[in-house]
Amino acid sequence: xATTAAIRHLHEFVTDEVEWRPGPRLIxxxxxxxxxxxxxxxxxxxxxxxxAVEAAFEAExxxxxxxxxxxxxxxxxxx
Numbered sequence: 001x002a003t004t005a006a007i008r009h010l011h012e013f014v015t016d017e018v019e020w021r022p023g024p025r026l027i028x029x030x031x032x033x034x035x036x037x038x039x040x041x042x043x044x045x046x047x048x049x050x051x052a053v054e055a056a057f058e059a060e061x062x063x064x065x066x067x068x069x070x071x072x073x074x075x076x077x078x079x
Contacts, residue, residue: 002056004065011068014044014075050077 002010043049050073057069 004062007056007065007068007072011072014072018044020075044076047077053077 053069053073053076057066057073060066060069
């Protein structure tokens with residue numbers, strides 16, 4: 001299971017560090033032509049991270065961590 005610190009960092013990254021545009025597009029602030037950009041973009045948008053967050057939500061019982069996970073999921077897999 002992910003640590004609380006890791007979940008907190010992921011929450012901060014997807015809610016504060018990434019600029020999301022309408023649809024599946026996002027803006028990251030580094031070379032958009034480099035492999036790192038493509039790798040992080042794929043990681044954020046291909047659905048696997050959203051699935052992992054859902055699984056973590058099901059396994060978690062602490063309210064503060066559940067709130068962070070819900071915030072992450074709202075960004076990654078909006079209804």
